[in-house]
Amino acid sequence: MSTTTTTNQSDFFNAESSVLGHPAGLFVMFFTEMWERFSYYGMRALLVLFLTSPLTGINPGWEWTTERALGLYGTYTMGVYLTPVLGGLIADRLLGYRWAVLLGALVMTLGHASMALETETFLYIGLGCLMVGNGLFKPNMTSMISNLYKAHPEKKDGAYSLFYMGVNAGAFLGILLCGYIGEKVSYSWGFGLAGIFMFLGMMQFYFTQKIFGDVGLSPKETKQLKREEVVEEATPKKIIIDRLIVVFIFSIFTIFFWAAFEQAGGSMTIFADRYTQRVLTGNAGMIYKIVDAILTIAPVAIITYVLFALFGKTFKRFTVGNIVLATSFTAIWALVIWRVNREFSADTTEVAATWFGILNSLFIIALAPLFSKWWESKYNLPGAIKFGLGLVLLGLGFGFLAYGSMSIVPGDAEVVRVSMVWLILAYLFHTMGELCISPVGLSYVSKLVPGAWIGMMFGVYYLFIAMGNKIAGSMGGMIEEITSKYSLTTFFLIFTAVPIGLGVVITALHPLVKRLMHGVK
Template sequence: MSTTTAPSNGFFESSVLGQPAGLFVMFFTEMWERFSYYGMRALLVIFLVSTADKGGWEWTTERAMGLYGTYTMGVYLTPVFGGLIADRLLGYRWAVLLGALIMTLGHASMAFETETFLYIGLGCLMVGNGLFKPNMTSMISNLYKDHPEKKDGAYSIFYMGVNAGAFLGILICGYIGEKISWSWGFGLAGIFMFMGLLQFYFTQGIFGNVGLTPKQSKALKTEEDAVDTTPKKVIIDRLIVVFIFSIFTIFFWAAFEQAGGSMTIFADRYTQRVLTGNAGLIYKIVDALLTIIPVGIITYVLIKLFSKTFKKYSIGNLILATSFVAIWCIIFWRINREFSADTTEVAATWFGILNSLFIITLAPLFSKWWESKYNLPGAVKFGLGLVLLGLGFGFLAYGSMSIVAGQEVVKVSMVWLILAYLFHTMGELCISPVGLSYVSKLVPAAWIGMMFGVYYLFIAMGNKIAGSMGGMIEEITTKYSLTTFFLIFTAVPIGLGIIITALHPLVKKLMHGVK
């Protein structure tokens, strides 16, 4: 048995819900990181544009969206350097741990609510994410390198962890920030990020040799490089495919990331969020169920993980259990507070949980789809994802037809945002985890960390464009209409989806047998 396969065998020894137990250690670590990221992301723009009487800074939408775009661009730009640092110096594990620590400090800085600490905090979050994000995905790539047929499914399950964290972060940090205190909302994101750091540190033994420093794994890398030596033309062709997917990824994220900006503003200003009578009671019941059921499912996964790993990694598991006890306490406090209130007002940030909720619900189905005989080719998956994204904005365009610029008294049904998030989520499942999987399969093993960083660089471009375009919502609405604004995000993704689907024969040829 070769030394390259040895690290993966221990990883696959114990199974949780049909996947290796070690995958769920990553699942929960990534969950807390995404809790912190999306919890802060849900608050940033709405905090900056809120009036002083609500504790906000009264920034213009254009300025707030400009900062949002720069921040989200930085979050996906720094992984280029984070991947290189891990590949050449720290190794994946220490890069993840250091990144988590820096992000914790970033969230703590933002809790002070001064402009200086805001910029310090955002800077720390960019740097920390650069060390964390590409190297978690690189570890999965290395762990599954001898099981390429399982990668699409593994990344989809991992992506469910990403969105479980997003769900909890928006639900808890968004609610507390918007209704209790902005500082508490930003601060909670850092507390749970720190818990994730500790959990990963005390459970890292489950990964065997994978993710060690370059010096520790030198022998492994030497053999791995020899095994992965391919004819030069094949490597170039496959890198061209990565480049094609990356280009279309820019446009996907430029539209999708309106969720943290223009769609939140749409929810805040133009959506009917005050509910009375039976409508208010129904919302409270549905909201409670939407909160308890997903967290219950995640807790069930946690218990299954405990049954396989508690004896060997008790400290890490106890830290994880403590985090979930805290989460359940906050959830019950939140539900009780909502049912005790005389009036029902849906938080503008609440709609952000829909994306995560739909991911948690649909990811297992998509994972099964990608592993079945009905699996779609990569280019077709990307095309379908872009079309679904465009259709989601089509609902917002239609729902906005009654809104006239300057007349913010017009409020539209919440159903349009719900439908938009549903279609955006299905589009995301066709592109985001699949894109990560294809990068891991198309790139030589020795380049994984760096190339994940390069892939995130393209996502960074999309995020910056998202901020710039989102900042134009008021200008386009005043000059034309809000429907026109959303139609732009309808037409462009659908058109690009058709184009990349048509490129399938070329992409298939350039992939040289990679499925």
């Protein structure tokens, strides 16, 4: 338990410098993370489709087998969560969180540029850069939030939920624009657009970084700027070990959550592409166009409102960084208007397979504020029960896909295509499950781990997520084998039963987890 705070800690929570009840610095990180997730999810939405698309056609791919494509997808998504272990350690001991974030953003920009060249050599170079860059970026952004709220731990769950809204705003825009452009226009343009916004996010963070005060500086800079000693009461070694056991328990269940959840970029994308009715005619087509336009414009308008709230507090002090951010959003609005106009002008209405990926982000943008308020209210749930609820909701989401795919019979000459409703319901329940686990898991790591280990332990937590992502790719690659031997329903029932069962198990562990936390809530 810290008895003092960093130099600028008290200033962060003044009404004059806060935005929507939180420090303005949180929203600088919100937008920086948003552009990083824009690039990550924009590329992720295209990768499997690009690799498995035919070699010929208007927008050719590489015609890889599903198993090979999902194998690479699993390896890549595993890699982006493996490297944060080293990235967190480098930041803790050498660079500091800020410079690690900036260097990671630069390396990822180069990675996206490489992938836009569409050769196998540059594909692997690009994916390698994205793994390394993400390792430097991801754990250290979350570590900065932990330090920003050091004196206000009671606000961490809400802060991480709001931050997670930024994460998913980026995912929404990335899938919406990079996915659409890549699938409907050119894969190269889709991959390249991801890199452009990663670069803009890096520049915005660089020119606004002084808003964080002492937070995130390198160990050497922190020592030079420190005006008072930070006195930290020694926590007894048994207590520390018990709390680390809780982190380990949460991490184990996190593996299984992500192994199922990350089917979104693999088997669920294939389900959308091959088995979902995406060609709409007549009134259905016009209704989709109107709904799509609303779903496209409304979230961007909400995020723009947050942007102006940030401008009102920071524009005079950080003009260049805010101009970069304003330029980014001007480009986003231009692309959004172009996309909506293009859809309304089209003679036929075909929903892009990547479109369903925006639903997760859209639901998070809508629901994250509600979950944030829930976690800050007297009805807040204990950590183990939040994890249990999240796993059960995830399993129920796959239950909709299992039920919806019952009419699909392996070996039929004509492929049966099912209603989009099943995918929409699956993404809704998956999103609610994610909000119970992902931001909450980050918050608990920050509260249970000693301050000096924060960066490294976030990296370790992401290591478990990496395992889940690799399993996701391996399991997703079995979709054709399981479907041909049994049925598509059987494939999705596996992802229904396992999460629900594990949700019951971790809920039953609540008394043990509560005791091991030693008062951490």
